[in-house]
Amino acid sequence: MAKGPVQKALAILAALIVWQAAAELVGIDFLLASPLQVAARLATIWRESGFWSTVAFSMSRIVGGFMTAFILGIVLALLAGRFPLVETFLWPYVVTIRSVPVASFIIISLIWLTGRQLAVFISFLMVFPMIYANVLQGIKSADGRLLEMTALYRVPWTRRLLYVYAPNVQPYLTSACSVALGTAWKAGVAAEVIGVVDGSIGEKLYESKIYFMTADLLAWTVIIVLISVLFEKLFLFLMKKAFAGMEKL
Amino acid sequence: MTDIRLEGIVKSFDGRAVFDGLTLTIPAGETTCVMGPSGCGKTTLLNILAGLVKPDGGAVTGVPERVAFVFQEDRLCEAFLAVSNVRLVTGKRVSREAVAAALGELGLGESLDQPVASFSGGMKRRVAVARAVLYGAELLLLDEAFKGLDEERKRLTMDYIKAHTAGKTVVCVTHDPEEAAYLGGRIVELGTP
Amino acid sequence: MKKVLALLLAVALMAAVLAGCAKQEEEPVEEPVKQEEPAVEPEPVVEPEPEPEPEPAEKTTIRLAGLKGPTSIGMVKLLDDAENGLTENAYEFQMAGSADEVTPLLLKGDIDVLAAPVNLASVLYNKSEGKVQLMAVNTLGVIYLVESGETVEDWDALRGKTIYATGKGSIPQYALEYLLASHGIDPAADVTIDWKSEPTEVVSLMKATDDSVVAMLPQPYVTVAQTQVEGLRVVFDLTKEWDALNIGCQLITAGLIVRADFAKDHPEALAKFLEEYRASTEFVNANVEEAAQLVEKYDIVKAAVAQKAIPYCNIVCIAGEEMMESVQGFLEILYTLNPQAVGGSLPDDAFYHLG
Numbered sequence: 148m149a150k151g152p153v154q155k156a157l158a159i160l161a162a163l164i165v166w167q168a169a170a171e172l173v174g175i176d177f178l179l180a181s182p183l184q185v186a187a188r189l190a191t192i193w194r195e196s197g198f199w200s201t202v203a204f205s206m207s208r209i210v211g212g213f214m215t216a217f218i219l220g221i222v223l224a225l226l227a228g229r230f231p232l233v234e235t236f237l238w239p240y241v242v243t244i245r246s247v248p249v250a251s252f253i254i255i256s257l258i259w260l261t262g263r264q265l266a267v268f269i270s271f272l273m274v275f276p277m278i279y280a281n282v283l284q285g286i287k288s289a290d291g292r293l294l295e296m297t298a299l300y301r302v303p304w305t306r307r308l309l310y311v312y313a314p315n316v317q318p319y320l321t322s323a324c325s326v327a328l329g330t331a332w333k334a335g336v337a338a339e340v341i342g343v344v345d346g347s348i349g350e351k352l353y354e355s356k357i358y359f360m361t362a363d364l365l366a367w368t369v370i371i372v373l374i375s376v377l378f379e380k381l382f383l384f385l386m387k388k389a390f391a392g393m394e395k396l
Numbered sequence: 397m398t399d400i401r402l403e404g405i406v407k408s409f410d411g412r413a414v415f416d417g418l419t420l421t422i423p424a425g426e427t428t429c430v431m432g433p434s435g436c437g438k439t440t441l442l443n444i445l446a447g448l449v450k451p452d453g454g455a456v457t458g459v460p461e462r463v464a465f466v467f468q469e470d471r472l473c474e475a476f477l478a479v480s481n482v483r484l485v486t487g488k489r490v491s492r493e494a495v496a497a498a499l500g501e502l503g504l505g506e507s508l509d510q511p512v513a514s515f516s517g518g519m520k521r522r523v524a525v526a527r528a529v530l531y532g533a534e535l536l537l538l539d540e541a542f543k544g545l546d547e548e549r550k551r552l553t554m555d556y557i558k559a560h561t562a563g564k565t566v567v568c569v570t571h572d573p574e575e576a577a578y579l580g581g582r583i584v585e586l587g588t589p
Numbered sequence: 590m591k592k593v594l595a596l597l598l599a600v601a602l603m604a605a606v607l608a609g610c611a612k613q614e615e616e617p618v619e620e621p622v623k624q625e626e627p628a629v630e631p632e633p634v635v636e637p638e639p640e641p642e643p644e645p646a647e648k649t650t651i652r653l654a655g656l657k658g659p660t661s662i663g664m665v666k667l668l669d670d671a672e673n674g675l676t677e678n679a680y681e682f683q684m685a686g687s688a689d690e691v692t693p694l695l696l697k698g699d700i701d702v703l704a705a706p707v708n709l710a711s712v713l714y715n716k717s718e719g720k721v722q723l724m725a726v727n728t729l730g731v732i733y734l735v736e737s738g739e740t741v742e743d744w745d746a747l748r749g750k751t752i753y754a755t756g757k758g759s760i761p762q763y764a765l766e767y768l769l770a771s772h773g774i775d776p777a778a779d780v781t782i783d784w785k786s787e788p789t790e791v792v793s794l795m796k797a798t799d800d801s802v803v804a805m806l807p808q809p810y811v812t813v814a815q816t817q818v819e820g821l822r823v824v825f826d827l828t829k830e831w832d833a834l835n836i837g838c839q840l841i842t843a844g845l846i847v848r849a850d851f852a853k854d855h856p857e858a859l860a861k862f863l864e865e866y867r868a869s870t871e872f873v874n875a876n877v878e879e880a881a882q883l884v885e886k887y888d889i890v891k892a893a894v895a896q897k898a899i900p901y902c903n904i905v906c907i908a909g910e911e912m913m914e915s916v917q918g919f920l921e922i923l924y925t926l927n928p929q930a931v932g933g934s935l936p937d938d939a940f941y942h943l944g
Contacts (some may be wrong), residue, residue: 261783297485
C-alpha cells in the first residue's frame with residue numbers, strides 16, 4: 148500500500164494539516180480541538196492524578212474480557228472439533244452474538260450488569276465468536292493425511308494436538324487475535340461510555356463530551372488507540388513465541 | 397507372529413474394481429516385495445493391510461497389533477525437527493540420542509537442528525523411514541519408499557531397513573526390480589484388474 | 590505505524606465531516622424589524638367610521654429549542670398560541686433529544702433561545718467566552734427518591750443501601766451527592782449508587798424483583814414508574830429536601846439560555862418573550878389537563894402521564910435579580926463538587942441577562 152517512510156510521514160503531515168484546517172473552519176474551538184491543542188493536552192493529561200488508575204481500570208477489564216474469550220474460545224473450539232454435538236449445540240449462540248449489533252447487547256446488559264462488569268462482558272462477547280470460529284476452522288482444516296498417519300501410529304491426543312493441530316491453528320488464531328484485540332478495545336470503551344462506568348476511560352470520554360472538553364476527548368481517544376496498538380503488538384509477539392516454543396518440545 | 401492372509405478381497409473405488417477376489421499370503425518375519433503396473437492397487441493393498449481402508453468383501457487375518465507405514469507422501473509435521481517428528485510416534489520409548497543416531501545412519505546427521513520444512517524431498521523421505529522403523533512395529537509397510545533418492549542414498553536407506561527389520565514382516569511396494577532384488581525376499585506380482 | 594496514520598486520518602475525516610455539518614451556509618440575517626404600534630386614537634363618538642386596519646405588526650421571530658423532557662413543558666402554551674398567531678412575537682421551535690444536537694446551533698446563531706440545564710449554560714458561557722447568557726430559570730428540581738418498598742423513612746436509612754439512579758455527570762448526580770453529604774452520608778462509602786443510563790432500566794430492575802429497590806428518578810419517569818411498579822412510593826422530593834437545608838438557593842434544573850448577540854439586538858422582543866413565557870408557565874400550572882394535551886401534541890410525553898407529572902415538575906419562571914441570586918448560589922455548590930460541571934470557573938455577572 149503506502150510506499151517509503153518519507154512518503155508516509157508526508158501523508159501524516161498532510162492529514163494533520165487537514166485536521167487543523169477543519170478545526171479552524173468549525174471556528175468554535177471547543178467543538179473541535181486542533182491537533183496542537185490535543186498534543187498540548189496529551190502532554191499534561193498523563194500527569195494528572197487518577198490517570199494511571201483510570202487506564203488500569205479499563206485495561207484490566209477489557210484485557211480480562213479478551214483473555215476470558217481467548218481461553219474459552221480455544222477450549223470450546225477444541226471440544227467442538229472433537230465432538231460435533233458440541234459444535235451444533237454452540238452454533239445458535241455464536242450466530243446470535245455475531246449478528247446482533249453491539250449496541251443492543253450493551254443496552255440489554257446495562258439492566259442486569261453493574262458498570263464494573265459491563266466492559267468485561269462486552270469485550271468478551273465481541274472476541275469470543277472470532278476466536279472460537281477461527282480456531283475451529285483451523286482444527287477442521289488440519290491435514291487429513293497427517294491425521295491418518297497419527298491414527299495409524301497411535302499417537303496420543305496430546306501429541307496430536309501439539310504436532311498437527313497447533314501449527315495448523317496458528318495462522319487462524321493469529322489473524323483472529325489481531326482483529327479481536329482492536330474490537331475488544333473499541334467495544335469495551337463504547338460500553339464504558341454508554342454505561343458511564345465509574346473510573347473508566349469511557350467515563351472520561353463521556354465527561355469530556357458533556358463538559359465540552361474536546362481537547363480531552365481527542366486526547367483520550369489517542370491514548371486508547373495507543374494502548375490498544377501496544378497491547379496488540381505485545382500479545383501477538385508473545386503468542387508467536389509460545390507457538391515457537393511448542394515446536395521445540 | 398502368524399502369516400498374514402488375505403482371502404477373496406474385493407474392493408472397488410467409484411465403480412472401478414481394484415481387487416476382484418484377491419488371495420494372498422504374506423509370510424511372517426520375511427520381506428515381501430509387491431510389484432505391478434500403475435493403478436493395479438498396490439497402495440490400496442497396503443492401506444488394507446494397515447487397516448486404513450476396509451475391503452468390500454473378503455477377509456484379512458493375521459495382521460499384527462502395530463503397523464508402521466512409509467506413505468507415498470511423506471506426511472511429516474513440517475514445522476518440527478526431524479528428531480521431533482520421529483519421537484512424535486515413538487514417544488519416550490526411544491531416546492533423543494537413539495533417534496539422532498538412526499538419522500545419522502541415514503545420512504541426516506548434519507541437519508538435525510532445522511525443521512523438516514527446509515529438507516529436500518529425499519531427506520524428508522528418509523525421516524519418514526526412520527520414523528517407521530523406530531516405531532518398532534511387527535509389520536512395516538513401504539510404499540515406494542526409495543523414490544526420489546539417488547543411488548547412494550537408496551542403498552544407505554535399504555541397508556538401514558535391512559539392518560533394523562530382522563524378524564519383522566516387511567511389505568514393500570516398488571516399481572524397480574533392482575530395489576526388490578537388493579531388499580531380497582519374495583516378489584509378488586499384482587496384475588492389472 | 591499504520592495504526593497511527595489510520596487514527597490521524599480518521600480524526601481528520603471526522604473533523605472534516607463535523608466542519609461540514611457545523612458550518613451551515615450563511616443565511617442572510619433577517620433585518621430586525623421594529624414592531625410598529627398601531628396608532629390608536631380615541632374615536633370621536635359620532636359617526637362610527639370603519640377603523641382603518643391597523644398595520645400588521647412586523648413580528649420578530651424568535652427561534653426556540655428545547656430538550657425532550659420536563660424543561661420544555663413550560664412553553665407548550667406559548668408554542669400553541671404562536672401557531673395560532675396569538676403571540677406578539679413569532680416563534681419557531683425545535684425539539685432535540687440531547688444537548689449535543691442544539692448546542693452548536695445556539696452558538697452558531699441558528700437558534701436564539703434554548704431551554705437547557707443551568708450548568709450547561711455556565712459551561713457554554715465559559716467556553717464560548719460570553720456568547721450566551723442565562724435569562725430565566727424555568728424548572729426547579731425534578732428529581733425524586735422513590736422506593737418499591739417500605740424500608741426507607743429518613744436519610745439515615747439509606748446507609749448501606751444501593752440507590753439506582755440516572756443522570757450521571759449532570760445535576761441529578763450533584764444534587765444527590767450534595768444531599769447525602771449534607772445528611773452526613775458519604776456518597777462514595779456509605780451508600781452504593783449504581784448509575785444507569787436510562788430510567789427504563791431502573792424501572793425494569795424494580796419490576797424484576799419483589800425486594801425493595803431504592804432509586805432516584807426524574808419526572809416524568811416517576812409517574813411512569815408508578816404506573817408500572819406496584820407499591821412504588823415517593824420517599825423524598827429532592828427539591829423540598831434541598832430547601833429544607835436552608836442554604837439560600839434552590840435546587841435548579843434548567844433555564845432559558847439566550848444568545849448574547851440576540852439579547853443585545855432585540856431587547857424588547859426578548860422582554861416580550863419573557864412575559865409570554867411567564868404567562869405560558871402560569872397557564873400550564875393552572876390548567877394541567879389542557880396543558881397535558883399540549884404536552885402530548887408537542888411530543889414531549891403522553892397526556893395521561895403529563896397530567897399526573899406536571900404538578901411535580903416545578904415549572905417556574907424566575908428572572909431578574911431573584912434568578913441571579915439563586916443561580917449563583919447553586920452554581921457555587923456545583924463548583925465545589927466538580928468545577929468542570931460549570932465549565933471550569935464560576936461565571937461573572939455578565940452571565941445573567943437581567944433584561
